[in-house]
Amino acid sequence: MSVADLAAIWFLAALSWLLIGSITPLLTAGHQPIAKRLAHGSACLGGLCGSLAAILVLVSQTTLVLTAWRIMPGLVWRFQVDALSAFFLLVISVVLVAVAVYSDGYVRKYEQKKNVAYLGALLNGFALSMMAVVTVTSSVTFLIAWEVMSLISFLLVMFEHEKEQVRTAGYIYFVMTHIATAFIILSFLIMFGFTDSIEFMVYQQQLMQLPDGIKNMIFLMCLIGFGTKAGVIPLHIWLPRAHPVAPSSISALMSAVMIKTAIYGLMRILVDFFGGGPAWWGQVLLAAGILSAIWGILLALAENDIKRFLAYSSTENIGIILAGLGTALIFKASEQPVMASLALTAALFHILSHAWFKGLLFMGAGSVLYATHTKNINELGGLIRKMPWTAALFLVGGMALAALPPFSGLISEWLILQSLLHLTFDSSGFWLKIAGALALALLALTGAFAAGGIVKQFGTAFLAMPRTQAAEQATEVPRSMRLGMAILAILLVVGGLWPSGILQLTGSVTNRYFGQLDGTRLLWQPVSTVTGGAADMTVLAGVFILSAVLLFGLLRWKFGRGTVVVDETWNCGTPLTPSMEYTGTSYSHPVLMIFQNMLGINRQVAVEREYPYYPKKISHRLQVQANMEAYLYKPLIAAMLALSQRIRTIQNGNLQNYLAYMVGALVIALIWSR
Amino acid sequence: MDSLVAAGLLVSTLLLFKIKKMSDAVGIIAFQSALLALAAAIMGIKTGLTHLLLAAGLTVAVKTLMIPAILYYTIRKTDARQAVERTSSPHVSLLLATLLLVAGYYVAAHLELPGTEHGQSYLTTSIMLIFLGTFTMIEHKKAIMQAIGLIVIENGLFLVTQSVSYGMPLVVELGIFFDLLVSAAVIAVLSFRIHSTFDSLNTDKMQNLKG
Numbered sequence: 046m047s048v049a050d051l052a053a054i055w056f057l058a059a060l061s062w063l064l065i066g067s068i069t070p071l072l073t074a075g076h077q078p079i080a081k082r083l084a085h086g087s088a089c090l091g092g093l094c095g096s097l098a099a100i101l102v103l104v105s106q107t108t109l110v111l112t113a114w115r116i117m118p119g120l121v122w123r124f125q126v127d128a129l130s131a132f133f134l135l136v137i138s139v140v141l142v143a144v145a146v147y148s149d150g151y152v153r154k155y156e157q158k159k160n161v162a163y164l165g166a167l168l169n170g171f172a173l174s175m176m177a178v179v180t181v182t183s184s185v186t187f188l189i190a191w192e193v194m195s196l197i198s199f200l201l202v203m204f205e206h207e208k209e210q211v212r213t214a215g216y217i218y219f220v221m222t223h224i225a226t227a228f229i230i231l232s233f234l235i236m237f238g239f240t241d242s243i244e245f246m247v248y249q250q251q252l253m254q255l256p257d258g259i260k261n262m263i264f265l266m267c268l269i270g271f272g273t274k275a276g277v278i279p280l281h282i283w284l285p286r287a288h289p290v291a292p293s294s295i296s297a298l299m300s301a302v303m304i305k306t307a308i309y310g311l312m313r314i315l316v317d318f319f320g321g322g323p324a325w326w327g328q329v330l331l332a333a334g335i336l337s338a339i340w341g342i343l344l345a346l347a348e349n350d351i352k353r354f355l356a357y358s359s360t361e362n363i364g365i366i367l368a369g370l371g372t373a374l375i376f377k378a379s380e381q382p383v384m385a386s387l388a389l390t391a392a393l394f395h396i397l398s399h400a401w402f403k404g405l406l407f408m409g410a411g412s413v414l415y416a417t418h419t420k421n422i423n424e425l426g427g428l429i430r431k432m433p434w435t436a437a438l439f440l441v442g443g444m445a446l447a448a449l450p451p452f453s454g455l456i457s458e459w460l461i462l463q464s465l466l467h468l469t470f471d472s473s474g475f476w477l478k479i480a481g482a483l484a485l486a487l488l489a490l491t492g493a494f495a496a497g498g499i500v501k502q503f504g505t506a507f508l509a510m511p512r513t514q515a516a517e518q519a520t521e522v523p524r525s526m527r528l529g530m531a532i533l534a535i536l537l538v539v540g541g542l543w544p545s546g547i548l549q550l551t552g553s554v555t556n557r558y559f560g561q562l563d564g565t566r567l568l569w570q571p572v573s574t575v576t577g578g579a580a581d582m583t584v585l586a587g588v589f590i591l592s593a594v595l596l597f598g599l600l601r602w603k604f605g606r607g608t609v610v611v612d613e614t615w616n617c618g619t620p621l622t623p624s625m626e627y628t629g630t631s632y633s634h635p636v637l638m639i640f641q642n643m644l645g646i647n648r649q650v651a652v653e654r655e656y657p658y659y660p661k662k663i664s665h666r667l668q669v670q671a672n673m674e675a676y677l678y679k680p681l682i683a684a685m686l687a688l689s690q691r692i693r694t695i696q697n698g699n700l701q702n703y704l705a706y707m708v709g710a711l712v713i714a715l716i717w718s719r
Numbered sequence: 720m721d722s723l724v725a726a727g728l729l730v731s732t733l734l735l736f737k738i739k740k741m742s743d744a745v746g747i748i749a750f751q752s753a754l755l756a757l758a759a760a761i762m763g764i765k766t767g768l769t770h771l772l773l774a775a776g777l778t779v780a781v782k783t784l785m786i787p788a789i790l791y792y793t794i795r796k797t798d799a800r801q802a803v804e805r806t807s808s809p810h811v812s813l814l815l816a817t818l819l820l821v822a823g824y825y826v827a828a829h830l831e832l833p834g835t836e837h838g839q840s841y842l843t844t845s846i847m848l849i850f851l852g853t854f855t856m857i858e859h860k861k862a863i864m865q866a867i868g869l870i871v872i873e874n875g876l877f878l879v880t881q882s883v884s885y886g887m888p889l890v891v892e893l894g895i896f897f898d899l900l901v902s903a904a905v906i907a908v909l910s911f912r913i914h915s916t917f918d919s920l921n922t923d924k925m926q927n928l929k930g
Contacts, residue, residue, distance in 0.1 A: 701857045715826040
């Protein structure tokens with residue numbers, strides 16, 4: 046049996062498990078414990094089989110083709126797992142395993158309130174539709190899978206529909222995701238119009254010969270369509286609303302995986318069909334990516350709600366991924382395939398590590414929510430003593446998000462920065478170099494803010510003293526939830542310590558589209574020069590470690606062993622109370638003030654005085670007004686409503702009027718046709 | 720004979736715009752349907768197609784007896800005054816109906832359809848009936864009159880099928896009759912509901928239900 050056959054069997058097994066998992070819980074909905082086990086068991090097994098299949102395909106560099114269902118003549122449901130599909134299949138499957146394990150504990154939150162059988166069945170259906178999105182082979186089947194994915198995720202977002210806030214978020218998500226789908230359908234229709242085929246295989250061969258204007262049109266449609274789904278600023282407005290209100294296990298899947306399917310769509314069309322396209326496509330992607338990254342993280346920094354912080358951070362990370370993809374396209378357009386390979390590797394690596402750490406962090410936020418029933422960090426504090434496991438795992442995810450060693454977040458961000466460095470030094474054109482440098486600086490700034498944001502979230506929620514009773518009475522979450530988080534935490538460490546393993550997986554994707562990546566550019570030369578005279582990394586590292594050891598020894602010899610005294614925090618003699626703690630709002634205040642014109646910040650300070658210099662109480666509120674929404678969406682919505690009012694005069698709901706239209710149309714048609 | 724039937728159909732339809740009581744409209748419908756059955760029977764004898772005769776029998780049963788009975792019952796039960804309500808005055812509506820007649824004649828005269836050797840005289844009439852039926856629905860405000868208009872439209876369609884293509888397959892014919900019967904019943908039921916909710920059969924009142 047060849048490797049391809051083996052992979053096909055595992056892939057089929059994955060699909061079958063997920064199908065079983067989406068049906069059987071519904072049949073046993075009356076017995077919730079059984080339904081719960083069935084749903085999460087099949088999801089976990091489906092994820093495991095899917096990961097195995099994906100790894101087999103990536104390592105052996107084969108392509109699976111499975112014909113599933115002849116819907117009608119000319120429309121066949123076929124699965125094809127090539128390198129690109131397999132990579133995304135891996136992203137989905139791995140996170141699915143962790144989420145399935147985690148959910149088993151997390152759904153206890155809904156006991157007595159909701160029927161978790163439906164949640165479990167939808168979870169399986171959601172995973173199945175995502176797997177279908179990244180493996181189908183024609184535009185029609187892609188759109189079917191895409192739409193099913195959107196609808197199931199909408200249902201999942203609306204799981205706690207009795208809350209007003211959830212319904213609003215669900216509605217906005219529903220509208221935005223369908224705007225996205227409309228643009229994607231348009232782009233596929235244009236492709237169909239010019240090739241007269243719905244098969245991706247035909248697109249791969251024929252789309253390159255399209256006229257430039259049409260290509261550009263397809264690119265812009267795809268950018269808007271997939272950009273909305275990915276949550277690229279300024280199309281992100283659904284993301285910080287929908288992700289926080291969904292059940293945490295689902296937020297983890299949506300944020301870690303679902304928005305990546307949009308990146309898959311972009312890569313499939315731009316890289317696979319169009320082979321990269323002109324340079325300005327890459328430049329647009331790079332600009333959109335950098336804008337998303339910096340703006341997303343600034344908005345994230347302002348958030349005191351853990352899950353909203355994580356959602357904005359997803360916007361930021363999608364921006365980083367897009368920047369990588371854009372850089373790859375720029376290099377491809379200027380005939381530098383190896384550099385393009387490096388940039389694409391960076392984007393793919395970041396997709397993987399973002400999926401892992403964002404999944405982990407959302408599950409961590411879910412654990413906090415599970416234990417304390419609040420997501421507002423200003424009502425938490427001191428959780429590290431009550432929930433040491435959750436705190437440690439959350440910290441691992443947070444450090445990966447902040448791109449700190451030894452986690453895979455560092456490697457992927459480093460690769461992105463490195464490809465931008467190459468853009469600065471090795472690209473042709475003065476302005477492109479300037480743009481590269483600017484992007485690099487902004488991305489570095491983003492990294493700093495990300496670190497600041499995670500310090501704020503972790504510090505306020507987990508350190509110091511509990512601010513409320515809920516935080517005081519928190520207990521450690523069930524074992525299955527900890528296990529689910531631990532799976533991803535371990536992967537983050539593995540990715541950080543053994544990046545060459547991951548690079549082997551991304552390599553089979555980049556080899557196919559751009560070319561072999563040699564190790565020299567990747568790791569040994571942080572900044573390559575034209576003459577290739579950069580220093581060897583091992584020598585650099587050796588010198589660094591040696592000098593550090595020497596310095597330490599010198600200091601020790603000169604000053605001797607230092608003394609550490611552990612004592613209570615000095616507080617002028619009064620007892621320590623939680624109200625003395627630094628809050629999340631005050632932590633991000635200085636940074637937000639710098640950017641207040643950009644973000645539109647509303648700050649209210651109310652002082653209750655008894656004596657002029659000794660106020661009784663000072664309350665301080667910071668609110669980000671999100672200028673983006675005020676200046677971009679409000680006028681759009683207002684224009685839409687005005688237009689609808691105009692149409693309302695024709696479409697007025699009066700029966701007699703409609704009949705009159707009919708008669709008029711009939712008379713005109715009959716006169717016309719004679 | 721054909722022209723006489725056609726003229727009877729047209730005049731009876733035009734009368735719909737002059738009536739003052741709704742129960743008159745029901746009588747007009749019954750009369751019109753009877754004429755239609757006669758036309759179908761004549762056509763059946765001319766062409767020797769037996770299913771046209773069957774259709775004629777069904778028309779008598781359904782359109783001249785059952786549906787008028789249902790509508791009459793509804794009117795008796797719901798509206799004591801029985802007065803019709805129009806959007807414009809009877810004279811204006813009659814004028815508009817005449818204009819529609821002219822338009823229908825103009826349109827039909829230029830239609831070239833195959834197989835019209837027996838039915839050319841009916842084709843014009845049927846198009847006029849369709850126009851006038853729709854105009855009845857536009858002009859009148861009461862829910863029952865919508866049903867009357869619908870039946871006039873259906874009569875026009877029936878006339879066009881049996882004159883141009885000598886009727887439709889019997890299964891289709893049966894389906895249409897059943898549809899019509901059900902829709903008359905539904906309109907009757909709805910009229911009861913509308914009457915109990917708004918204490919009137921005026922469809923204008925239902926504008927308030929819009930969101």
